[in-house]
Amino acid sequence: MSQPGAALATGPTGLDLARPSAGVWPGLATVPRAPAKARIAEALFRRAVRSLPVRVVFPGGERIGAGGLDSPVMRVVRPEAFFHRLGTGSKIGFGESYMVGDWICTRPADLLTPFAAQLSTLIPPVLQRIGRRFAEARRPGAEANTLDGARENIHRHYDLSNDLFATFLDETMSYSAAWFADGSDDLVAAQRRKIDAVLDMAGVRSGMHVLEIGTGWGELAVRAAQRGARVTTMTLSSEQAHLAEERIAAAGVADRVQVLLRDYREAQGSYDAVVSVEMVEAVGVQYWPTYFAALDRLLRPAGRVGLQSITMPHDRMLVTQHDYTWISKYIFPGGVIPSVEAIEQNLRDHTGLRIVERRSLGPDYARTLAHWQRTFLSRRDEVAALGFDETFCRMWEFYLAYCEAGFRVGYLDVFQLSLQRR
Incomplete structure (x- = not known):
């Protein structure tokens, strides 16, 4: 199989499409650059995680989260790439970061469960509305x-x-x-x-x-x-x-x-x-x-x-x-x-x-x-x-x-x- 940066696969509508069966991942190897959005994403992520029963570990040993020793651990391997992906599209970037190994976890379902339980309140409602209107991608008509x-x-x-x-x-x-x-x-x-x-x-x-x-x-x-x-x-x-x-x-x-x-x-x-x-x-x-x-x-x-x-x-x-x-x-x-x-x-x-x-x-x-x-x-x-x-x-x-x-x-x-x- 080819790597995340493989040549683009184009669908019948001309969209660049991921073709998992052929190892084609358009754009996935390129980390998006959006410094301002990345800073906002990092602040929101840290705010959200501090009350969740998980542990988030960064390079160098920094730890955040309210989880105890038996809580699932999210290890952020490449913080800069992670927050840039998250900032340019939280609904897509979080999963893409896992796909490429920006963060890892041995118990992903246990980790994602507390996030899912508070999905509608992790981000302040006013920011959700702003993001949905101006920042989040909409479904392609194709x-x-x-x-x-x-x-x-x-x-x-x-x-x-x-x-x-x-x-x-x-x-x-x-x-x-x-x-x-x-x-x-x-x-x-x-x-x-x-x-x-x-x-x-x-x-x-x-x-x-x-x-x-x-x-x-x-x-x-x-x-x-x-x-x-x-x-x-x-x-x-x-x-x-x-x-x-x-x-x-x-x-x-x-x-x-x-x-x-x-x-x-x-x-x-x-x-x-x-x-x-x-x-x-x-x-x-x-x-x-x-x-x-x-x-x-x-x-x-x-x-x-x-x-x-x-x-x-x-x-x-x-x-x-x-x-x-x-x-x-x-x-x-x-x-x-x-x-x-x-x-x-x-x-x-x-x-x-x-x-x-x-x-x-x-x-x-x-x-x-x-x-x-x-x-x-x-x-x-x-x-x-x-x-x-x-x-x-x-x-x-x-x-x-x-x-x-x-x-x-x-x-x-x-x-x-x-x-x-x-």
């Missing part, structure tokens, strides 16, 4: 989820490599929140329990024709077919489609499952049930009305929808939905996490559907991510053998830790929702 844009956005994450995802996912290849039974830490059982629960919310049973929007690697389609249903499942990821078809055949249900490489907006037909697990987050605010209207259009009159969605508080969603963050730049381009209120509003305004049952799995997602993080770290050599460089590995570590922290403190949640017509 990453909007048009038909072509959605395919490109999905390709940049889900087509990285099936072998990569297999290194840290369990045998079900489920890439969404599990639902653990009381007293159990069995991830495979928890993933199957989650899938069965969302199928139950859609009322899936023998003889039905079920539409799945967002195939993943095929486990939900297999379990629906094992109930005796006929399944049409759609994805925009060619890598996922290929492996899903193999897994469906291996499960002996290929005669009951059809995998389509197709956008939800191109779906036709009428189905007894529609199921979609953690796909709405990739739709984008602009297309939420279209997505929910499609659920309504494709569902037969007496049918039900089983929907699983990551969510965030409505007030935070409203103020951050147009922000360009580290996650949107490197992990999920074009993605926006909705609130439950936003889902309800779109259902009310654009469909005849309503939520009739709901279940929160937020703490379960934190546990799921902890499983993935441990497995990824234990198999890091295998990831490297696939051709992914050190920058990628650090990026993926930060991604999993960042998400786990959000679910730990409730800044993020995930809901299973059963929808039916009003």
